[in-house]
Amino acid sequence: MAEPNATRSLTADLPRLALLGLAAFIALAPYLWMISVSMKPQSEVFAASLDLIPSELALIENYGKVLERVPVGTYILNGLIVCFGILVFQILFAVPAAYALAKLNFPGRDIVFGFVMLGLLVPYQTTALPLYIGFATTGLLDTYTALIAPFVCSVFAIFLFRQFFRALPDDLINAARIDGMGEFSIVWRVILPNAWPAATAFAIFSVVAHWNDLFWPLVVVQKGDLYTPAMGILAFRSVEAGEDYGALMAAALLVTAPLVIAFLFAQRRFIEGITMTGLKG
Amino acid sequence: MAGIVVENVTKSFGDTKVLRGVSLSVAEGEFVSLVGPSGCGKTTLMRSIAGLETVTSGEVSISARQVTRLRAADRDVAMVFQNYALYPHLTVRQNMAVPLVMRRLTTAERLPFAGYILPSAKTKRADIQTDVTRAAELLAIDGLMDRKPAQLSGGQRQRVALGRAIVRKPSAFLMDEPLSNLDAALRVTTRTEIVALHRRVGASTVYVTHDQSEAMTMSDRIAVMMQGELLQVATPEEIYANPVDLRVARFIGSPAINQISADVTASGVVEVQGQPVGLVSPARGPVVLTIRPEDLTLGAQGLAGTVEHVEFLGESVLLHARLGGGELVVARVAPSDRAHLGLGQPVRLALRLDRAMLFATTNERLACAPSDDVDTTPVNREAVNG
Incomplete structure (x- = not known):
């Protein structure tokens, strides 16, 4: 691109960039404040002035306290197992279901899809009690199964994938049939690889929701070694930290860091996925 | 005579009959075009042969094998789609390998990394690469093998789709x-x-197309389809010169065949606007007389009309003339005639009688022959045609 052109467009974009930057700063301010507090000594946290840059670093003190007193690694590992387990099963079940609803003709398809839509309207808290009783009677409380199983079938995922698959050309599927693929091969070899944008978007929704979920783990988990990240912070606040906000923020930062990093990576793929979807000839 | 045989196939979508008893046989190695206007059922017929559509009744067999009830995957057909339908996530090489991978490898051998564990998978994959490379060379796309479909032009995609098929x-x-x-x-x-x-x-x-010039230039035989029926299946020459149905005559040829309403008198003489044109027919009553533009010649006698439009094409000139009965006819005349063709000028167009055809108003072909009493014969035909 020619240099003058680039400069001119940058000048023209400046007001827009400034406005977006300001909005982003407002949105990120609490998180930045959290990072800042996690590095401040106790005395400075309660100082009257608002300084984003700590005058004295208390990194070792705050983070050391967290790492020493609570098993952050275990929480994060639990979070990964639960979120990954949920996501894998959700995709495993939702993608074939969505394919059938989007591209196959069978009697009753619209009624089945109606039920899926109906399922979207039911908040999962309403099913918590019967599920709890079910897990309690089968002795599955305090297991990974209890944390994962209720979420493996996501109606939202079915809905999202179904809408996306409908836009894929029918002839792509016909070509696959002529090339010798069965319906399952079509789903995993043709449909899913071409649905990366939808899959990434859904993965972000799913992982964020379950990483931060506090409600369900609180219902089914008592044992400390099954604590998910959100529960870990809760436990740390009540038991260990008390008024020690520096250490609490350090714990929060450690627990949210994997999510932030994962999101930054996924976002890249997400944009790539959208631009690469050159399906039409 | 193995090839593809379609017997009495019907297909209905609800109450709509798309195919009404179609029978067609394509000999081994033959190239047959299915032509017809949009919505005539030609694509449905092709999809029924491919197995993408189940037929309501009738039978399909390919290479003497009954395939009516087989899935598309088991019919051993290849298909090239209008929008190519390449797999967007795979490279050209991978796209072309898909049909071979699906047919030659077992489910276990298809798993990722199977090549490291199963020696059979490794050798089969190598064979597939050889075949893919050979097909790519045939189509001159061996330089594009590692690109994805989105990075190819329309013509290149089309070649890849052909490659995947052959x-x-x-x-x-x-x-x-x-x-x-x-x-x-x-x-x-x-x-x-x-x-x-x-x-x-x-x-x-x-080969399905709505473009009659593609069908004419490429095929061994053409099957003309309309409203779910095959009207005529014959060589391009036969379809052009000897259509059995008025709709076939109208569909094939550019510019379209001229249609002139005519009457056959009680004595069997064909008349246009009450004037005999030099044809006799065993039929009686109102008929449609057709004549190709190149079989109309300018002359001293023949159908009277006035020049309405002249199109210069280089090697010939298309003369659009309005006849006394109000019909617009097109004659292909020599470029040298253009000079004396002013708009609104009266002209006489003579028919090449051995090429004129008669159709009933219900589209069937009727017999006719040049009559002996020479009332309107082409004058100086040879001279005009050069």
């Missing part, structure tokens, strides 16, 4: 308007290439 040597080859997304110049060169490719590969081919 790579596994299918017993039948189906093409659904493969040229319609290409620009005009590319379309003409590609159709020559497809014919050459067909001669080399030698598989029975059904």
Whole structure:
């Protein structure tokens, strides 16, 4: 691109960039404040002035306290197992279901899809009690199964994938049939690889929701070694930290860091996925 | 006479009959075009042969094998789609390998990394690569093997789609308007290439198009389809010179065949506007007289009309004339005649009688022959045609 052109467009974009930057700063301010507090000594946290840059670093003190007193690694590992387990099963079940609803003709398809839509309207808290009783009677409380199983079938995922698959050309599927693929091969070899944008978007929704979920783990988990990240912070606040906000923020930062990093990576793929979807000839 | 045989196939979507008892047989190695206007059922017929559509009744067999109830995957056909339908996430090499991978490898051998564990998977994959490379060389796309479809031009995608179809040597080859997304110049060169490719590969081919010039130039035989029925299946020459149905005559040829309403008198003389034209017919009553533009010549006698429009095409001139009965006819005349063709000028157009045809108003072909009493014979035909 020619240099003058680039400069001119940058000048023209400046007001827009400034406005977006300001909005982003407002949105990120609490998180930045959290990072800042996690590095401040106790005395400075309660100082009257608002300084984003700590005058004295208390990194070792705050983070050391967290790492020493609570098993952050275990929480994060639990979070990964639960979120990954949920996501894998959700995709495993939702993608074939969505394919059938989007591209196959069978009697009753619209009624089945109606039920899926109906399922979207039911908040999962309403099913918590019967599920709890079910897990309690089968002795599955305090297991990974209890944390994962209720979420493996996501109606939202079915809905999202179904809408996306409908836009894929029918002839792509016909070509696959002529090339010798069965319906399952079509789903995993043709449909899913071409649905990366939808899959990434859904993965972000799913992982964020379950990483931060506090409600369900609180219902089914008592044992400390099954604590998910959100529960870990809760436990740390009540038991260990008390008024020690520096250490609490350090714990929060450690627990949210994997999510932030994962999101930054996924976002890249997400944009790539959208631009690469050159399906039409 | 193996090839593709379609017997009395019907297909209905609800109450709509799309195919009304179609029978067609394509000989081994023959190239047959299915032509017809949009919505005539030609694509449905092709999809029924491919197995993408289940027929309501009738039978389909390919290479003497009954396939009516088989899935598309088991019919051993290859198909080229209008929008190519390449797998967007795979490279050209991978796209072309898919049909071979799906047919030659077992489910276990297809798993990722199976090549490291199963020696059979490794050797089969190597064979597949050899075949893919050979097909790619045939189509001159071996330089594009590592690109994805989005990085290819329309013509290149079309070649890859052809490559994916020929790579596994299918017993039948189906093409659904493969040229319609290409620009005009590319379309003409590609159709020559497809014919050459067909001669080399030698598989029975059904080619669907709505473009009669594609059908005329490429096919061994043309099947003209309208409203779910095959009207005529014959060689391009036969379809052009000797259509059995008025709708076939109208569909084939550019500019379209001239249609002039006529009457056959009680004595069997064909008259236009009460004037005998030099034809006799065993039929009686109102009929449609047709004549191709190149079989009308300017002369001293013949049908009277006035010049309404003149189109210069280079090698010939299209003369649009309004006849006394109000019909517009087109005559292809020599460029040298153009000078004396002013708008509104009266002209006489003589019919080449051995080429004139009669159709009933219900579209069937009627017999007719030049009469002996010479009332309106072409005058100086040879001179005008050069």
